[in-house]
Amino acid sequence: MVSVLRAPGCEDVNEQWFSPTYWGGKAEPVSAGGRGSAWFVHSPSGQLVLRHYRRGGMVARVSERRYLFTGEERTRSFAEFRLLRELHDQGLPVPRPVAALVAKRGAFSYEAAILIERIEGALPMPEHPEVSSEALWHRVGQVIARFHCAGLDHVDLNCDNILVAGERIFLIDFDRCRLHPDADRRARWKERNLSRLRRSVEKRVRPLQPARLERLWQALIAGYESRITDRNA
Ligand SMILES: Nc1ncnc2c1ncn2[C@@H]1O[C@H](COP(=O)(O)OP(=O)(O)O)[C@@H](O)[C@H]1O
Ligand SMILES: [Mg+2]
Incomplete structure (x- = not known):
């Protein structure tokens, strides 16, 4: 089961937008400063950053991408999306969130991803x-x-x-x-x-x-x- 949360005006975002392979040459891995699971995406709605949630360190050996599901609102991606909106609405300098994805994998685990506006020239x-x-x-x-x-x-x-x-x-x-x-x-x-x-x-x-x-x-x-x-x- 997949759920997508979208910002107003971003209704055209669908599940596929969260897959770097869907974008082909229009998604390039971010080289500077990340953990290797972020891409710059040239989308029809502008320049975006796609990020997949991954663990680092020891736990990564058990499961790199899966997290324990305890309700949609508590997922990493939905929580970050809502927090970014809140900060953005308060006028703080953060990129605008575009959409967040939660993909349930079985009863207890999920994978997550987020799409965020890319800050030009940053x-x-x-x-x-x-x-x-x-x-x-x-x-x-x-x-x-x-x-x-x-x-x-x-x-x-x-x-x-x-x-x-x-x-x-x-x-x-x-x-x-x-x-x-x-x-x-x-x-x-x-x-x-x-x-x-x-x-x-x-x-x-x-x-x-x-x-x-x-x-x-x-x-x-x-x-x-x-x-x-x-x-x-
Ligand atoms: N909104 C953005 N605009 C421009 N560049 C970004 C943006 N978000 C992330 N980046 C680039 O991608 C890198 C990794 O993104 P980040 O969100 O920090 O994920 P992580 O550290 O988990 O890999 C950043 O250090 C920056 O270089
Ligand atoms: Mg970072």
């Missing part, structure tokens, strides 16, 4: 030519603070999930993320998000000297603090 932060500009890191800090003020706990905040497109900065990849709208100003999960990001920066933005990297990180924290204080959230 590059993951580590690939961006301005990755060593303090001004960019300052703005990234401000953007993260906006999400935190809205209560968004990004459980996989790494630098590849921060996209830079010209003057604009987006967060992506909201699988398993949660909203805590009434969170404290200094909630623990906010610190966890930032330390996760810090670790990924150390791994991924390697060619920079440690002292340089530290200055960039301080610029990010300054941007973050400026927004948290401004809004008194």
